[in-house]
Amino acid sequence: AQKVTQAQTEISVVEKEDVTLDCVYETRDTTYYLFWYKQPPSGELVFLIRRNSFDEQNEISGRYSWNFQKSTSSFNFTITASQVVDSAVYFCALSEAGTGRRALTFGSGTRLQVQP
Amino acid sequence: DAGVTQSPTHLIKTRGQQVTLRCSPKSGHDTVSWYQQALGQGPQFIFQYYEEEERQRGNFPDRFSGHQFPNYSSELNVNALLLGDSALYLCASSLGLSQGALGEKLFFGSGTQLSVL
Numbered sequence: 001a002q003k004v005t006q007a008q009t010e011i012s013v014v015e016k017e018d019v020t021l022d023c024v025y026e027t028r029d030t031t032y033y034l035f036w037y038k039q040p041p042s043g044e045l046v047f048l049i050r051r052n053s054f055d056e057q058n059e060i061s062g063r064y065s066w067n068f069q070k071s072t073s074s075f076n077f078t079i080t081a082s083q084v085v086d087s088a089v090y091f092c093a094l095s096e097a098g099t100g101r102r103a104l105t106f107g108s109g110t111r112l113q114v115q116p
Numbered sequence: 117d118a119g120v121t122q123s124p125t126h127l128i129k130t131r132g133q134q135v136t137l138r139c140s141p142k143s144g145h146d147t148v149s150w151y152q153q154a155l156g157q158g159p160q161f162i163f164q165y166y167e168e169e170e171r172q173r174g175n176f177p178d179r180f181s182g183h184q185f186p187n188y189s190s191e192l193n194v195n196a197l198l199l200g201d202s203a204l205y206l207c208a209s210s211l212g213l214s215q216g217a218l219g220e221k222l223f224f225g226s227g228t229q230l231s232v233l
Contacts, residue, residue: 035221043204043206043226043227043229044119044120044206045159045206045208045222046224047221047223050221091158093158103164103172104159104161104222105161106158106159107158108156108157108158109156
């Protein structure tokens with residue numbers, strides 16, 4: 001069965017600090033996608049990034065970057081030079097080919113507080 | 117371009133009652149999924165609708181049912197409400213299964229906060 005673990009319940013940083021959110025996943029499928037979503041106080045989940053299981057190349061997109069390592073089943077997400085507007089709950093999620101294309105399995109989330 | 121809209125925003129019910137939540141997908145999207153998010157937890161998949169049929173279902177009892185209309189909008193119905201049904205109910209839309217590849221991103225609404233007393 002698929003599972004996503006976000007061990008960090010809450011993180012507090014000062015503005016301009018870099019912050020890394022950890023995500024560990026479990027799956028028996030060889031074809032899957034990993035996602036990061038952001039949930040601000042308004043409630044809606046906002047898509048940030050995604051990675052498929054065949055592409056371990058790590059990338060940077062603006063202030064966001066991610067580190068995908070199949071060997072350790074980890075998909076960590078880094079925000080560089082954090083800003084107060086980054087304060088939100090961040091969710092890591094997994095989508096497997098075997099369970100359907102859009103049934104996401106979410107972790108329990110990490111609350112990020114960026115202090116000015 | 118309107119995003120995913122959900123109604124109502126908030127709802128208060130008592131145990132045993134029935135509730136209907138509504139969702140309009142993002143323009144151009146024809147697949148709707150529903151998720152339940154308990155306080156302090158990640159969203160959990162309830163079910164997905166495409167072409168007016170339930171295509172996939174999560175681990176939720178039959179008290180949870182849904183419907184999709186020809187205009188792609190959707191309803192989530194919950195019968196015989198329990199205290200444990202209190203949660204934020206999120207609707208997400210995406211492109212059709214015939215068009216989308218595995219891993220297509222979902223667009224979420226702001227949710228309906230259901231409180232069962």
